[in-house]
Amino acid sequence: MERSLNLVERRVLGSLLEKSMAQPDYYPMTLKALTAACNQKQNRCPVMDLDEDEVYDCLEELRKRSLVVVVLPGPGSRSKRYKHDVETQFGWHKRERAVMAELLLRGPQTVGELRTRCARFIPFDDLEAVQIVLDHLAEYDPPFAKILPREPGQSAQRFTHLLYPNDESPQIPEQAATTSEESPSTSKLVENSSMDMFEKRLTELQNAVADIQERLQHLENQLL
Numbered sequence: 001m002e003r004s005l006n007l008v009e010r011r012v013l014g015s016l017l018e019k020s021m022a023q024p025d026y027y028p029m030t031l032k033a034l035t036a037a038c039n040q041k042q043n044r045c046p047v048m049d050l051d052e053d054e055v056y057d058c059l060e061e062l063r064k065r066s067l068v069v070v071v072l073p074g075p076g077s078r079s080k081r082y083k084h085d086v087e088t089q090f091g092w093h094k095r096e097r098a099v100m101a102e103l104l105l106r107g108p109q110t111v112g113e114l115r116t117r118c119a120r121f122i123p124f125d126d127l128e129a130v131q132i133v134l135d136h137l138a139e140y141d142p143p144f145a146k147i148l149p150r151e152p153g154q155s156a157q158r159f160t161h162l163l164y165p166n167d168e169s170p171q172i173p174e175q176a177a178t179t180s181e182e183s184p185s186t187s188k189l190v191e192n193s194s195m196d197m198f199e200k201r202l203t204e205l206q207n208a209v210a211d212i213q214e215r216l217q218h219l220e221n222q223l224l
Contacts, residue, residue, distance in 0.1 A: 001065060001089065003142075004165040005104075011038045011048055012058045013067060014104030016084040017097050018043070021121040028071045028081035031056055043117070045106045045173040065089075090144070095133045098122050100144065100161060108148055108158040108172045134159050148172075 005013065015037040020027045029037070035055045041047050059082055062068035066089055071081040086092050092100060098121040102114055109117070115130045124130050137145035148158045151172065160170040 003163055005163045006165060006168075008048075008050065008054060008058045009062060010104045010163065011044075011050070012055060013062060013084060013086070014101050015040075016068070016082065017086065017101035018105060018121075020084065021094070021098060021101070028069075028083035030079045030081055031059070032079075034059075034082060043105060091140075092144075094122055095124075095129075096137055096144075099130065099133050099137065103145065103159070103161040104163070106173060108160040108170050110156040110158050112156065114159070137161075 012034065015034060016027075016029065019029055019034075019037055026033065031052055035050060035052050038050050038055060039048055059068055059070075063070060067085060069083050069085050071083060073079055073081075086097060086100075095118075098118040099114055101121070102109060102117050106117070111127050111130045111134070114134075115124045115127055118124060118130070124133075134145055134147075137143065138147075143162055145159055145161050148160055148170065150157050158172060164170060
């Protein structure tokens with residue numbers, strides 16, 4: 001089957017993946033709820049302003065490709081709902097769905113960024129656990145993810161999904177780009193091969209942020 005997805009298709013499928021894991025009580029989703037999810041200003045890059053007609057047309061296209069399933073209204077309801085079916089079509093397990101959701105919604109990211117952001121779906125014990133999932137996604141035939149060449153001034157490489165159309169290449173979000181200018185102290189640390197200490201501290205900070213996000217998500221679920 002044709003696997004490439006345009007920008008709107010990536011946003012719709014990514015939003016369905018996200019909400020199926022982050023807010024299962026409100027999934028499958030109505031057209032109105034899904035449109036709002038696509039237009040969120042947080043956890044999205046780029047921010048979009050889709051209307052319900054655009055989202056509906058996209059859902060119909062994804063349905064024809066068996067990536068989306070329509071759930072007919074139940075008793076007391078008038079609205080159809082929609083859910084993804086990537087398990088059947090692509091074979092992604094939950095951790096792969098979490099990583100792919102983030103890549104679809106935000107674009108290329110580092111292993112550390114993925115670990116932190118996927119915590120709202122499923123916890124990863126360490127960076128190696130995320131790397132294992134990325135390796136699995138890269139081993140599919142054809143692959144679903146790959147590592148990007150290191151950008152000038154970046155200390156870590158980023159990973160991207162491979163569902164872009166042939167005429168579109170992955171764009172690293174501006175907020176994810178790091179400056180190429182290094183302070184003298186930073187340069188000295190690199191020259192003295194002290195990156196291990198930096199990476200250790202970075203991992204500790206990422207773990208702390210992931211824990212905070214998980215606690216906030218738990219509180220949010222209790223309030224809903």
